[in-house]
Amino acid sequence: MSAEYDVEFVEREDREARFLVRGVTPGFANGIRRAMVADVPTMAIDTVRFVENSSVMFDEQLALRLGLVPLTTPPVGEFGEDETVTLSIDVEGPATAYSGDLVSSDDLVEPADENVPIIELKDGQRLEAEADAVIDRGKDHAKHQGGVAVGYRHLQRVEVEGDLPEFEDEESRIIRGVIEDDGELVSTSEFDHDLSNRYPGKEVRIEDVPNAFVFHVETDGSFPIEELVTRAADTIAERATELEDAVQL
Amino acid sequence: MELRVTESTENELSIEIAGEDHTFMNVLKGALLEHDDVSAATYDVNPEQSGGQTEPILTIKTEDDADPLECLEDGAVTVREKANSFKNAFEAAA
Numbered sequence: 001m002s003a004e005y006d007v008e009f010v011e012r013e014d015r016e017a018r019f020l021v022r023g024v025t026p027g028f029a030n031g032i033r034r035a036m037v038a039d040v041p042t043m044a045i046d047t048v049r050f051v052e053n054s055s056v057m058f059d060e061q062l063a064l065r066l067g068l069v070p071l072t073t074p075p076v077g078e079f080g081e082d083e084t085v086t087l088s089i090d091v092e093g094p095a096t097a098y099s100g101d102l103v104s105s106d107d108l109v110e111p112a113d114e115n116v117p118i119i120e121l122k123d124g125q126r127l128e129a130e131a132d133a134v135i136d137r138g139k140d141h142a143k144h145q146g147g148v149a150v151g152y153r154h155l156q157r158v159e160v161e162g163d164l165p166e167f168e169d170e171e172s173r174i175i176r177g178v179i180e181d182d183g184e185l186v187s188t189s190e191f192d193h194d195l196s197n198r199y200p201g202k203e204v205r206i207e208d209v210p211n212a213f214v215f216h217v218e219t220d221g222s223f224p225i226e227e228l229v230t231r232a233a234d235t236i237a238e239r240a241t242e243l244e245d246a247v248q249l
Numbered sequence: 250m251e252l253r254v255t256e257s258t259e260n261e262l263s264i265e266i267a268g269e270d271h272t273f274m275n276v277l278k279g280a281l282l283e284h285d286d287v288s289a290a291t292y293d294v295n296p297e298q299s300g301g302q303t304e305p306i307l308t309i310k311t312e313d314d315a316d317p318l319e320c321l322e323d324g325a326v327t328v329r330e331k332a333n334s335f336k337n338a339f340e341a342a343a
Contacts, residue, residue: 004334005334005338005339006338007335007339007341007342008342009342019342021335021338021339024335025279027275027276027278027279028276028279028335031273031275031276032335034271034272039272139270226339226340226343229339230336230339230340233332233333233335233336233339234332234336236272236273236276236328236332237329237332237333237336239269239273239328240273240277240325240326240328240329240332241325241329242250243250243252243266243277243321243325243328244322244325244326246250246251246252247252247318247321247322247325248322
């Protein structure tokens with residue numbers, strides 16, 4: 001009884017997308033969402049060896065900041081769980097140390113953004129350190145979350161019921177998400193989230209479309225959206241296979 | 250994934266599934282409830298700080314002498330199929 005899903009993109013960029021999934025139960029939608037947040041492994045700095053730190057912050061504080069810098073994550077199978085990638089940083093003040101100053105030993109693992117400030121160094125201050133990045137899951141530390149701001153909403157269907165009474169003041173009706181209007185998908189941002197802009201003088205009824213969810217997914221730059229979603233589905237399938245094998249024994 | 254049966258009768262089974270959380274358990278429970286021979290399926294999980302039993306315990310009740318363990322296996326297959334078909338549908342759109 002394998003379910004039939006239907007996926008349709010509403011908005012799509014490298015790091016952010018909105019897509020509609022039909023035929024999905026709320027429980028399964030939430031499983032996918034949770035898997036995207038907590039179960040898709042990404043690279044992040046885990047250990048830092050300081051050679052020199054004459055900045056105003058302690059080693060530990062800088063180590064936390066370095067850990068939170070999003071790193072690009074290599075394709076599946078390229079990296080084992082105990083393998084590390086070394087990144088080094090050497091900045092002398094007066095200057096600001098940015099994530100872009102991190103030099104990686106592996107082309108596959110680079111800072112996803114060049115412009116994350118790490119610390120401002122004054123005259124004569126210097127930061128020199130070596131950091132080891134490891135692969136892990138968001139469940140263990142938030143710095144390994146590949147998906148940020150992952151959520152879903154019901155698709156909403158709008159039906160025009162009739163005209164509003166002629167002399168009545170029009171009230172705004174604010175909704176957010178994506179609406180379905182005669183089979184056409186319209187993001188509410190197109191009419192300023194206000195139905196009275198789209199249907200002036202009309203009386204409208206809104207209802208949730210059963211088992212149709214609009215996912216909003218944003219990644220930290222570790223990998224593109226497509227990768228995050230497919231890897232999330234893979235982690236669920238992997239665990240199901242594992243359970244199958246365990247039960248058969 | 251370590252399994253430990255805590256209670257087992259002819260048509261009822263309680264099983265501890267170590268290392269899993271709501272992400273997988275809720276999807277699995279949903280799949281089991283869609284199974285024709287399953288009359289009840291639920292899971293219980295305590296927060297980490299509570300002490301004691303913190304691994305999820307899945308309980309399945311079946312009808313018509315169906316083996317709960319076999320239903321569990323079917324449930325796992327359903328979850329795998331759902332995940333794969335979701336992935337395929339997504340890739341087709343992407």
